[in-house]
Structures are given as structure tokens and as C-alpha cells.
Amino acid sequence: MDYEIIEDVRQCRRVVETLMKEEMISCDAEGINLGKDGPLTLLQIGTTDGHVYLFDIHKEKRMFQDGGLKQLLESDQVLKVFHACSSDSQALQHQFGVSLKNVFDTQAAHLVILEQQGRLIPQMLKLSKICEIYGTTEMEEKTGMHIKWNKVFDYWEIRPLTEEMIEYACADVRVLVPEIYENQIRMLKGMNAMVIFNERVEEMANYRMDSNLQKTRKERIANGQKAVLRNMCLKYQTYVSCETLTDEDEKASLGRAWTEEEINLYMNPFVQHMYYEGFVNGLKELQTEMDQDGDDFNANVIHYIKLCKGKIYPQPRLKMLANDLCTGFCQFIFNGIVNKYDKQTPLYYLRSLEKMLLKEIRIHSSKDKSRYHSVVVDLHFKLTEDSIRQFYQTLIETPSKVIVTKGYYSFIYSQTKRSFVPASVREAATQLKQAIDKAGKGPSQKKNSRSTRRPPSGQN
Structure with missing residues (x-):
């Protein structure tokens, strides 16, 4: 494999200087539940000649600002080819202040091509399937890796990088350019679909961070x-x-x-x-x-x-x-x-499904609490506290955008009183209840009037 691991700012500046001269690069990122809170730990960039640079963000986060990666990813001169960039874009924006520009997304291209061919519900595909359709280089399914991620939750924080990790990371960018890109861009131009494609790329890159784009897409x-x-x-x-x-x-x-x-x-x-x-x-x-x-x-x-x-x-x-x-x-x-996991596990390690089920647990008494393993109970209350503190922050920063339902207010009040609820949760709930009352947002404090535009409501 033709690759280079970049671990410090000085190396990064040298490589970025070279990459800024390229017309096109391929990009991907790995991390733990990659997104707004899930940390980005590795950035992969490939060139059209098959060389791959692996930027070890877990080891050195300053490579975006001080090493020039932000400048590269935001450049209007260098085309960045991604596959399904929404999670990558969200992580880059929230964690490093990077706004992707001049992006070609192969997932978006595939969906637009199918729409132009008459499909009403085009389906998103894994990169291996995209390779089968638009490229000649075969790519193996990575089911085994996803099984491993489910068990080794901090897989992409393991250092030094193993040969398995390196091979996986390199493969994701090596197949994108130039072959898949050239085949897709030719088809899009032949269909006169570049305008709608550019709109969909913008949507793909930003819908996780923009409620209007989410609504449009949905x-x-x-x-x-x-x-x-x-x-x-x-x-x-x-x-x-x-x-x-x-x-x-x-x-x-x-x-x-x-x-x-x-x-x-x-x-x-x-x-x-x-x-x-x-x-x-x-x-x-x-x-x-x-x-x-x-x-x-x-x-x-x-x-x-x-x-x-x-x-x-x-x-x-x-x-x-x-x-x-x-x-x-x-x-x-x-x-x-x-x-x-254990009770010290950071919440960003939890998968979306795990968070969903933990939030849906209803613990109204000590008896309810005893039905679940202590780790499950601990993580449930950690999520509860996190949710309460986020709601409090929103209420303080933008009170006009918040309403409090009767059910949520009752839930918050109950968290302040129940002895089996951890002290930190009771403290957070008490702080939020006081802020709700002070802002006149409590159900009994609201006037019986309807707003033409309903802000988001608090939910249990």
C-alpha cells in the first residue's frame, strides 16, 4: 500500500502544501459514532495517483487550524470527493470549525442519476456497491469490521494504527478517484443534471446541521x-x-x-x-x-x-x-x-440505538431501578442529566425558541424530588425548573394564547 501517516503539525503543513496544488483529492474520516459529538480521530486524503495520507487527528488535533487542513478542506480551488459526507461534514464543523467547500459526493451523484432515470425512491448504497456500478475496482464488503466496531467501541481511538485499520482507511479513499468520479460526472453532465446535483451535495453536506434542509429532504x-x-x-x-x-x-x-x-x-x-x-x-x-x-x-x-x-x-x-x-x-x-461499558463511559461512545433505548427506560421508583443492571441505570441517568442541561442551555440562550409542555414540566419536577435519582440529576433538574419558572415558561404560567409559529417543546 502506498500511504503515509501524518502525526504532527510540521508534517501536516508540508503535505497540505503539496495537496493544495492538486485539482482533485478524495476524502473520508473515521471516528467514534462520527458526528456532532462523536470524535473524528482519523482523516484520510487520497490523490489520483493512488497515494493516501492518513492524518492522525486523535494524536494531534491542531492539524486542522495550525497544519492547514482547514484551509485545504475549505478551498474553492481543490475538488474534494467524498462518499456520503454528512457525518464527516457535521464532525468537521462542530469539532474543528471546518465548513466543507467544493465537494463532489458520490452518494448524492448516485441518487440524482437514479432520479434522472425515473426512480422515485432512489436508495442510498454502501461504497462497495457504488464501486460495482461506477468503477472497475472491486471493493470487499466490510461486514466484519462493523461487527468489530460494535464490540470494540473505541476501535478508531486505538493507537498505533494496526495494519487492518490502515488497509480499511486507505481503501475508502483510493477507489473514489479518478474512476468513480469521472464516470459519475460524465453521466450527470450527459443528463444535464449538474444544477440539481450541486443542490443535493449542499444538502448532503449540511442537512444534519440545518433544520430547513432536514425538512426539505424529509x-x-x-x-x-x-x-x-x-x-x-x-x-x-x-x-x-x-x-x-x-x-x-x-x-x-x-x-x-x-x-x-x-x-x-x-x-x-x-x-x-x-x-x-x-x-x-x-x-x-x-x-x-x-x-x-x-x-x-x-x-x-x-x-x-x-x-x-x-x-x-x-x-x-x-x-x-x-x-x-x-x-x-x-x-x-x-x-x-x-x-x-461502565458508569464512567463518555456518552459519545454510545450508539444512536443504545441512547434511544436508554432514554426510553422509565424509572419511577426504586423498584423500577432494581429491574435493570446498574450500568444501564447509570447511563440512563447520565443521558437524562445531559438532556436536562442541554435544555437549560437552550432556554438561557434563546428563550423565545423554547416552550415547556405540561408533561415535561412534571417530569423535571419529579426529578427534583425522588430520592433514588442521582444528586447531579436532581441538581440539574432543580436548576432547570427554577429557570423555567423565572422565564414564565411553566404550564401554569403560560397565557392561553396561540403562537403562529410553535417553538420546539421539552420532552421526557
């Missing part, structure tokens, strides 16, 4: 899914098995976890039949996957959302299956939490 995806359902209602006027479907848009639309209200609104009885049949099949496949993979099962948020939806659907068989699976699913997650 509405576009939802409108595409609803359009597919409308077409299906016209197409299917008799009972058809979901297993006979070949249209990718139809399968994608039925693969979403719709609410019961949406099912009744957008699906005729025949499409509903396919949807529920497919949902049951999906739950059975999930059950098989959990049984076969055991401790290596790669649980994700989408699994849990579907299980939660299934538990409230009207079909008894589906509801029972979802309930049974959800119990085992949650226990699997909690077992993993107990095996991996």
Missing part, C-alpha cells in the same frame, strides 16, 4: 414514497403477494414503517395486504438474523422503529410477533451495553 423522500403508493393503488386491484414484486420503488415504499393512519390514507386494501404481509416477512427475517448471528447481530435504529410500529398495528399475529421480538431485541442491546 418532505421530498415522503412525497416520492406517497407517489409510488398512489401508482400501486391504481396498478393493483386484486390480491398480490409482496414476494412477487420486482419494482425497486415499490419494494422500497412498502419497506418503510408507515403509521396506521398513513396506511389507511394512502393504501387500498390490496396494497395494505402486501404491506402487512411484507412486514411480517421482514420480522421473521429479523428473527432469523438475530438467531443466526447471535452476539454478532448488527442491530440498528431502523430495526427498532419497525418493531415499535409492529407492536401497535391492529393485526394480532403481527403485533404478537413484534412484541416477542422487541423484548429479545431490547435485551440484546442492554446486554451489549453491560458488556461494553
Whole structure:
């Protein structure tokens, strides 16, 4: 492998000076649950001749400001080719004040190309699949690495970098340029789709940090899914098995976890039949996957959302299956939490699904508390305290953007009184309650008036 590890500011300045002369580079980043809070620990940059630079950010964070990486990533002169840059962009912005510019995103390019070909619900793909479609260099699936990350939660903080880590990190950027980029840019230009592509790249890079872009993106995806359902209602006027479907848009639309209200609104009885049949099949496949993979099962948020939806659907068989699976699913997650973490674990190590389940625990008494392992309880209260302190900060900084629901106010009040709640949580809750009362945001203090624009509300 042709690579160089950069570990100090002086080295970094030398390399950046060289990279600033390139017309195009490929970029990627690794970290722990990479995003706003999940630390970026490694930045990879590749050149068109196959050389890769690995910037060890975990060892030296000053490389962005003092080493010139910020200047490079914000340069309008050097094109940066990423694959699905949203998490990278969020981490760079929040942790290092870097705003990506002049970006070509291969995930965004793929989605736009499919849309131009008539797809209403284009699906995001892993980089290995992008290679199959737009390149000639094959890339192996990295399932084994993701299993390892689930068990070794601080994998990308391990130093020195192992050969396995180096090989993985280099592969992600080496395949992007020039081949995939050249094939995609040729197709986009041939479709006269560069304007919409540039808009989608801007969205890909910033939607995690911009609520308006999130709304736009969510509405576009939802409108595409609803359009597919409308077409299906016209197409299917008799009972058809979901297993006979070949249209990718139809399968994608039925693969979403719709609410019961949406099912009744957008699906005729025949499409509903396919949807529920497919949902049951999906739950059975999930059950098989959990049984076969055991401790290596790669649980994700989408699994849990579907299980939660299934538990409230009207079909008894589906509801029972979802309930049974959800119990085992949650226990699997909690077992993993107990095996991996302790009460000193920083919250950024926790995966999104782990945080979701920990937040949903309801501890109203000492008896409730005793039902869970102490590590689970400790992390639950750490998340609770973190959430309360964040809400307090928002209230102090931008009170006009905050409303407090009756349920949230009651929750905060309860946290100030219960003896089994840790002292730090009681302290944070007391501080927030006092601030809410002082700002006149308590439910009993609010005037019975409606605002034309509702700010975000506090939630338990």
C-alpha cells in the first residue's frame, strides 16, 4: 500500500502544501459514532495517483487550524470527493470549525442519476456497491469490521494504527478517484443534471446541521414514497403477494414503517395486504438474523422503529410477533451495553440505538431501578442529566425558541424530588425548573394564547 501517516503539525503543513496544488483529492474520516459529538480521530486524503495520507487527528488535533487542513478542506480551488459526507461534514464543523467547500459526493451523484432515470425512491448504497456500478475496482464488503466496531467501541481511538485499520482507511479513499468520479460526472453532465446535483451535495453536506434542509429532504423522500403508493393503488386491484414484486420503488415504499393512519390514507386494501404481509416477512427475517448471528447481530435504529410500529398495528399475529421480538431485541442491546461499558463511559461512545433505548427506560421508583443492571441505570441517568442541561442551555440562550409542555414540566419536577435519582440529576433538574419558572415558561404560567409559529417543546 502506498500511504503515509501524518502525526504532527510540521508534517501536516508540508503535505497540505503539496495537496493544495492538486485539482482533485478524495476524502473520508473515521471516528467514534462520527458526528456532532462523536470524535473524528482519523482523516484520510487520497490523490489520483493512488497515494493516501492518513492524518492522525486523535494524536494531534491542531492539524486542522495550525497544519492547514482547514484551509485545504475549505478551498474553492481543490475538488474534494467524498462518499456520503454528512457525518464527516457535521464532525468537521462542530469539532474543528471546518465548513466543507467544493465537494463532489458520490452518494448524492448516485441518487440524482437514479432520479434522472425515473426512480422515485432512489436508495442510498454502501461504497462497495457504488464501486460495482461506477468503477472497475472491486471493493470487499466490510461486514466484519462493523461487527468489530460494535464490540470494540473505541476501535478508531486505538493507537498505533494496526495494519487492518490502515488497509480499511486507505481503501475508502483510493477507489473514489479518478474512476468513480469521472464516470459519475460524465453521466450527470450527459443528463444535464449538474444544477440539481450541486443542490443535493449542499444538502448532503449540511442537512444534519440545518433544520430547513432536514425538512426539505424529509418532505421530498415522503412525497416520492406517497407517489409510488398512489401508482400501486391504481396498478393493483386484486390480491398480490409482496414476494412477487420486482419494482425497486415499490419494494422500497412498502419497506418503510408507515403509521396506521398513513396506511389507511394512502393504501387500498390490496396494497395494505402486501404491506402487512411484507412486514411480517421482514420480522421473521429479523428473527432469523438475530438467531443466526447471535452476539454478532448488527442491530440498528431502523430495526427498532419497525418493531415499535409492529407492536401497535391492529393485526394480532403481527403485533404478537413484534412484541416477542422487541423484548429479545431490547435485551440484546442492554446486554451489549453491560458488556461494553461502565458508569464512567463518555456518552459519545454510545450508539444512536443504545441512547434511544436508554432514554426510553422509565424509572419511577426504586423498584423500577432494581429491574435493570446498574450500568444501564447509570447511563440512563447520565443521558437524562445531559438532556436536562442541554435544555437549560437552550432556554438561557434563546428563550423565545423554547416552550415547556405540561408533561415535561412534571417530569423535571419529579426529578427534583425522588430520592433514588442521582444528586447531579436532581441538581440539574432543580436548576432547570427554577429557570423555567423565572422565564414564565411553566404550564401554569403560560397565557392561553396561540403562537403562529410553535417553538420546539421539552420532552421526557
